[in-house]
Amino acid sequence: MLPLSIFGATALWSPYFALSLVILTVFYFLLTVKWRDRFEGSEPLKARERNYFIASMILLYIVKGSPMDLLGHILFSVHMAQMALLLLIVAPFMMIGIPNWMWRKVFAITPLAKFINVMTKPIVALLVFSLMFSLYHYPIVLDTVKLNVFLHAGFTLTIFISALFLWWPLINTLEGQPQLHGLKKIGYVILSALLITPACTLIIFVDVPVYETYMTGEAWLQAMALCVPAGTLASLPPSITGPQLFTSMPALYDQQLGGIIMKIMQELIYVVVIGKIFITWYRDEQKNADVITQREIDERKKREELYHIN
Incomplete structure (x- = not known):
């Protein structure tokens, strides 16, 4: 098998993309720390927000x-x-890493706020994300998108934004924004898992390779132009015509493995999310139960004191 190094350091490590993320991170800290006092209603950056944002960039x-x-x-x-x-x-x-005062600035833009409020309604968010994920992995769509750098960037950004809408009802803590609570969150997560299951199932159980851009031929070379500089591609030996030179895995097995990986990773992540939701819900219920019990004890004491006085 050929090594990936033949595509060059730029294709392997994307230095310009790395630089853009560094600039974005510096700008984030300028807004949330150094320039924070310039914004009305701003709040100190929390360690949790900082850590989540840095993790998202990495x-x-x-x-x-x-x-x-x-x-x-x-x-x-x-x-x-x-x-x-x-x-x-x-x-x-990334969403957790953005402080609530910055989200308030976003929602202060009325047209944008109206659009976000519609797109983050639980049913809308679930359906839009599931549709975008399924559509993106429909063979004709994926092959077409991977042959055009602008289509690929636009589609990737769109599906990422739909993921932000999907997560908003679960993790937003912005006052005035609709929030799911307790068992409703668990139901939301389970429904999200179910809605993308058909797409993963079709990928896993189809008995032929369906993605031209992951097989031999001109389509694969065109798709490689998304991450490999044109000069590097042009300098490659004519014998390099497909992914089979870089892996021993047949295209069908690779395709089926992809569906399995997506489903397993989703299930593992969602199990962690559901576990965290359940623990938070249980603690809140226990806390509320203690408050209610204490209130009843206080009221009983007052009744007893009144009885003795009388």
Whole structure:
């Protein structure tokens, strides 16, 4: 098998993308720390917010800037791992990392606030995300998107935004914004898992390779142009015509593995989320029960005191 290094350091490590993330992170800290006092209603940056944002930037680079991105254009299974990390971890981490005072500034823009309020309604968010995920992995759509850099960037950004809408009802703590609570959150997560199951099932159980851009031929070389500089591609030996030179895994097995990876990663992430939701809900119920019990004890004491006085 040929090494990935033949595509060059730029394709492997995406230095320009890394630089853009560094600039974004510096800008984040300028807004939330150094320039924070310039914004009315701002609040000190919490350690939790800082840590989640930094984690989201690191994971975003791993998914879209490290050799994982290059490998994701060679192996469909790696592409699906990218999707799981991007949509189910990077998206919520980034949202948690943005302080509520910054979200309030976003919602102060009335047209944008109206659009977000519609798109983050639980049913709408679930349906839009599931539709975008399923549509993106429909063979004709994925093959078409991967042949055009602008389509690919636009579609990836759109599905990422739909993931932000999906997570908003679960993790937002902004006052005045609708929030799911307790068992409703668990039901929301379970329904989200069920809605993308058909797409994953079709990918897993189809008995032929369906993605041209992950097989031999011109389509694969065109798709590689999304992450490999044109000059590097042009300098490659004519014998390099398909992903089979970089892996021993047949295209069908790689395709089926991709569906399995996506579903397993989703289930593992959702189990963690549901566990956290359940623990929080249980603690709140216990706290409320203690408050109610104490209130009843206080009222009973007052009645007894009145009885003795009389």
